[in-house]
Amino acid sequence: MSNKVLHVLYNDDDILMDAVRKTRAAHHHIEEVFTPFPVHGLDKAMGLAPTRIAIASFLYGLVGLSVATTMMNYIMIQDWPQDIGGKPSFSYIQNMPAFVPVMFEMTVFFAAHLMVITFYMRSKLWPFKAAENPDVRTTDDHFLMEVSVKGDENELVAFFQETGAVEVKVIEKHY
């Protein structure tokens, strides 16, 4: 099976957005788009599903809150309920105001860090990871759209040259 893809390069984000819309309208499958900076509205134009990372973060926050509560309830109330400066260690609720700063920070800590780690894992980002950049210019001033080749190759190239591309390349992709 052929693994041919088209690398279509643009030098302007507005032209890119137009090209993405045209490509979608023509039912060509966009494999990937590489841009040097976030292009506002690109995800919508490409029809990408919205991220669920905020939901994950909310759940991590709840985990953090539970960890803080369980930890302090065990240490301060259950295990060794000392009288420290007259604070009422009879039950968790009685001494709760003193625990709130920790509960808050732990919630934020878990929500933030676990969300970032989730982001790295889902984006497959880590140190020593081999960069997947198809063309070095895409980190500087060029925009690259990768489209899988199906059907007539020449027709496809002609289509993308019409969309304002500065360069259209046919690439044999090695996985």
Added chain:
Amino acid sequence: MYTFSNSLRTFAFILMAVGILGIGYSFFTAPTSLEEVEQILAAEHHGGHGEAGAHEAAGAEHHEAEAAHAEHADVPAVVEHSAAEAEGTHEGHDSVNAVATHAEHDTVATSHDAASPTGDAQEAGHDEHSELAHAADKAAIDAVHDAHKGHDAHAEHDAHKEHAEHVFKQLQNKPWAALYVAAIFFMLISLGVLAFYAIQNVAQAGWSPVLFRVMEGITSYLLPGSIVVFVLLVLGVLQFHHLFIWMDPAVVAEDHLIKAKSGYLNGTFTLIRAVIFFGGWILYRQYSRKQSLAQDEATDNLAYKKSFKAAAGFLAFFIVTESIMSWDWIMSVDPHWYSTLFGWYVFASFFVSGITTIALVTLYLKSKGYLEYVNTSHIHDLAKFMFGISVFWTYLWFSQFMLMWYADMPEEVVYFKMRIDNYNLPFFGMVVMNFVFPILILVNTDFKRLSWIVVMAGIVILCGHYVDFFNMIMPATVGDQWFIGAGEIGSVLFFFGLFIFVVFTALTKVPLLAKRNPLIEESKHFHY
């Protein structure tokens, strides 16, 4: 141009009429003599024995209390412990409320509660007479007796009479306090919107200019609202009501703590300050409105620049006067207590209410088809502000509470002790309404774009912040005699009706879209 719909106008008038009835009823039913209070007290605490003389009732009470005490006398450890606690509370109280007799009275009740944490059913029904029960405890147990040396002088009868006088004052304050809370709440909503408006101008916000006319409409209530609050303050200084005990020369004469503050807390100076504050705020409101309308017809941006400068000046003036205002009109109902972040706390409370009101009025006008350029992104931004400032309010509420709870210094912790003992549900209920509910509902991006969610959250937030002001004013003025009844609801309805009437009348005066604001195009196409 907006036209004030007849049904809304009628609704506003009905609210005002019902409100006046409620207010009138509460003034009419407030006790006018000590005898009436004695009867109320007797009826409240002894049900069928309502006709029995107060003295007899006290005797019965004494007996019951003894019985109750005998029940937990077999846990001496608890009693000893709580006696020590009571002593702590008690001493602190004495140092604060050395002379103010009614405050001292509260102390007795409070320390008694601390002395019997078992909260027996019999006693629970007799909070009002707790000092009598307290006397009974003294007779029964030496440990507790020692803890309350200071009150040996109080004979039972005197104590009861004093208590009745105290309750009499509280019941007389009740309709006034209800009126005052509602008046200041609605006036501050309008002030909160004015602050938000000034901030949007100074920040040159690109999203909000399509809402400027809505905000200007809401701030039109500032003038009538200020007049009402000012009249209530004047009535206080003239001794028509006693919400502010420091306005009463008889109290000040006996209270060295208030006397020491009388250089600041005196009627004349307070009224002068009120005139300056209201004057400054209203001046900015009228000036910015004038410039906003002038900008519509202008050919250059001079009016816009003027209103920008005025907004910057106003914000500096506002932050100083707002802080002092909160001491003068709210914190001073508890003249023995002070908190340094109180000004911010009050600000957060009415600021979030103001933003919520903008959102609700905007959604109403939008639903009637009057705000062509307002889209869900504008609503989303307002909802984000509601969410953020709700959390900010909670931060300040908790900071104020936790610092005092943690240090547990008697002279400042009494404020919260009183509220937690007697206002438990309102005190913690408002945290649920002002924090837990909005944070769970408005955290979701999609929800912030749904009108019905924003309206629902807005209503809960507004009710929550009414309760917040209720909690600030009521404990000091009516104490444990609080109730959300005809007077309270009537006052809210009256001012709500007046607010609707004034605001929507102002909205009919000019087009709802500012024409030549330099940022209006950006705002029309605002999209998030």
